[in-house]
Amino acid sequence: MALVNNAKCVGMIEAIQDHLPALYFVFSRGRTELLAEELSREWDFLLPEEKKRVAELMEKAEQVTPGLFGGRRKHLRRLLMQGIGYHHAGLSPALKELVETLYEARLVFVLFCTETFAVGINFPAASTVFDATRKWDGRNHRGLLNREFFQMAGRAGRRGFDKVGHVYVNIDEKFPEQTGFFDEDKVEPVHGRLVISPNTALSLLHWKTEAEIERYLSQNLAVYQNNRETASLTEELEAIEEKIYILRKNFCTDKDGPTCPLLREKLKKELNRLRNRKRRHKPEVPGRIVEIKSILAQPGKGCLHHDCRDAHDEITALVERKKELVRRNRQLKKFAVDYHKEFHRMCALLEKLGFIQGKTLLPRGLFALHVHVQEILVTELVFSGILREAEPAETAAILAGIDYEPGRDEVVLPGAYNMDNVALLRNELLDAGVPEQLCRWSPLPGPLAEGWYNNSTFDDLQKRCNLHEGDIFSIIRREIDVLRQIERAAGEDYSFRQAMHDIRGKLDRDEVAVLI
Template identity: 20%
Template sequence: MYREYPATHIFVELKRDNLLPAILFRTSRKQCDNDIITLAKSRGCVLSPQEQLSLRKEVLKVIDKYKMDREIVFAHPQYPTLIQSGVGAHHAGQLLIWRLLLEELMSRGVLRLMVATGTVAAGVDFPARTVVITAHSRRGNDGFRLISASELQQMSGRAGRRGKDTVGFCIVAPSIYSDARVIAEVAKKPPEPLRSVYFASPSTVLNLLRYRSVDDLRYTVSKSLASFLDQKEADRLQKDAKQSEAELSTKKADPATQRRIQKRIRRQLRSAEALRKRQLEILNRSLEGLERLGHLEEGKLTAKGYWAANLCTSLVLELAEAIDRGLFSNLMVEELAALVASISGTKHKTYLSIRQNPISKDLFKEMQKIIDDVKEAYEKPPGIQEVFLSIDAATTVVSWMEAESWLEFAGILRLAGVAEGDVARLVSQTADHLHQISRLYETHPELAACAEEARGRILRPPLSEVLAATQLEQKEG
């Protein structure tokens, strides 16, 4: 059995049985890119000259529609394979304009095979005639785990095009990581219960306290979906504990079994009690953290709290402390962008490290101290990513500011093994945080102007043009 079912074999079989276009799901970006390299070498995947010409025309139409930079599209490493074979890799490591191009080509029916990671199933709507699943597990933060019923439904749900196919096909490609029996069992499971990702974050609390009291906040939190679901789960645990107590009183059991059941009952009751209080405890943590950092006094916003409430970002505490302590004062545009970028990255992502960062190390030391002080003052709920400092992220953004064009910059990224999509996301997140700082024009006018200039310097084509085009299309639609 194959360790990983070859993309060339899948493509040839689907083509023979008239099951194209198809989406081939892989578990990693590297697999997607390797599949494209393999397909590029296969003679059986090559389009006829007339088909290639037709595909080129469609590519140009998409470029014109979204006003994309032609040079960036044509210089993409996978562009020759796209035209030659009508296949492309779609994953978060790709630049937005490339992903958008593939989505449009798939929607127009001219892309024969899209190799994608499973995450694309949840975020993009472009069905195909056939979907091929190549793994029954998925990589998570804690290693590999079995795919959920909802994830399988999202992937298999891409099979079948409205108005073109009377039926869609979902195929499982066998390998040591892809067992059709396991996937069949997953398909029988009901969807996962609805979960709420809401919590009373410091940013939310600051904004609401401009118009409401602390008591109002407690009432709002108690009526939230998160509280409702917690109460529901607490009721279930309490019910199970009562059933166990009833069984324990009516059935005879040896002392060891009785102790084990009593221990389980106590654990269930403690968990139920904790769930009933969880959302209010999260709110209290935010209130306590804000008070320790000087944003609140006796449940009301201080002067610092009022201007910090304008920073509608997950980094509100870190940015507010940096501003209040004067770290961002009298900085050059590049320095401000670098400092903000240093706390805007995603952990475990690779950023540029092949050049020395031009920003003073003392600035980063002070930023790290701010991060540590905020962490000591405010305890985040479990599962929420901690803020970390990445000098490589700062180097990446400064390098982009200094680059003449994305083509030049992309060459450096490929040399360093850095994914363009990860860098685009870093730049976008940094620009969002800078935009929030630029809103402080009433209390910190010079800093706001510097932040606005920094944002304009990093949010330039191609990172801005496709975003603007898609937003315009949404408004017109």
């Protein structure tokens, strides 16, 4: 692994040109495109016959998906013809597949990518490059975890091609702590986390006995891991206490007394510090100097104190370790989740909202039992009459915003529907005590789903917003999944179920359709 200080990507690639292809990890979508463009001004990696092969594969992909390189992706065609590419969640699935195909065929020599490329896609490289070791996690900028770093760095080294993989890290001099670096022995463990969602509570009440619910809440992975780590910490703390007790037997009765050689050495060091010019004029210093001199004036014990010193040093190290363990134990207790309390709290909320009565699921609860995303909000949209009374295109617009959190700079041109009734319903649910994360909805993507329902082209949708095409694709695919859940939940309400089915059919077309 090599560290490079504030290198531009062109200089970085020049330095590692003998170790390509490279996956160049960047922690923002826009920067992957920016760096790819920057590199393309000075590098062209492909031979004429390789360019011909790239052109053939691109033409084949465009035959399946016309307009593949339209809009903001026009420049990507030129980049790929130079053996340079970028890959992030904002690309359409068809474009991501093409970039992956070209990379796998060894026709992309430098691929600028976000960390999602390192998860679930087995495309190794001769080298991996880190543009930085800090990233935005949705709340603030932080350094990469050991686990994250090695997940990406592990892509370096192609079986059958490379004897070793090379990892290069661009270090920003503004953050010198980045050079502390990553340790494979300190990879953070993955911890289980059970979320008691409305659907979880409804499913337990409907399908499980009291004994089974108790077992589920008290014997899940998260509880097991917490209990196991707590037991391990307790065991180590007991072992440390016992070892300290045994080590203290090395000390004689004069330990820490005026004749003890260990104490006298410590006092001599303190005396030298107190005589320092900077400390000399402090009012408490003269008295302390006199006190130390009086102790040292007494005769010291003429013993060999090596065993005492070794025991003292070992005890000091053990005490530090004990402090670490106590801190970790406090953390475990602080963040341990009482799943019984969470379950009963959720049941109380569902009863207040009219989803259940005791253990019995009421009509709202039976409906929500089949919904797995924002189940309270989706159910209330149906039972309040909003979805039943809405026009099909309006329903498409409403459901596009389910579980959607818009980015700071996202812009979508307004559609035909204001959806104020949905915003009002959401506020009523929040006032009734429904947590924000269980009532997530935004009107922003609505006009895109409305347009798509009304047979707009994908290019039309891109012109109505500044979202990446991959994000538009995800919005409509998520809505299709929500519609499928509502159909299942509708049960014997055939007319409503058919209405949702028809909307889903209108949305599941052209670029958005997933071919299986």
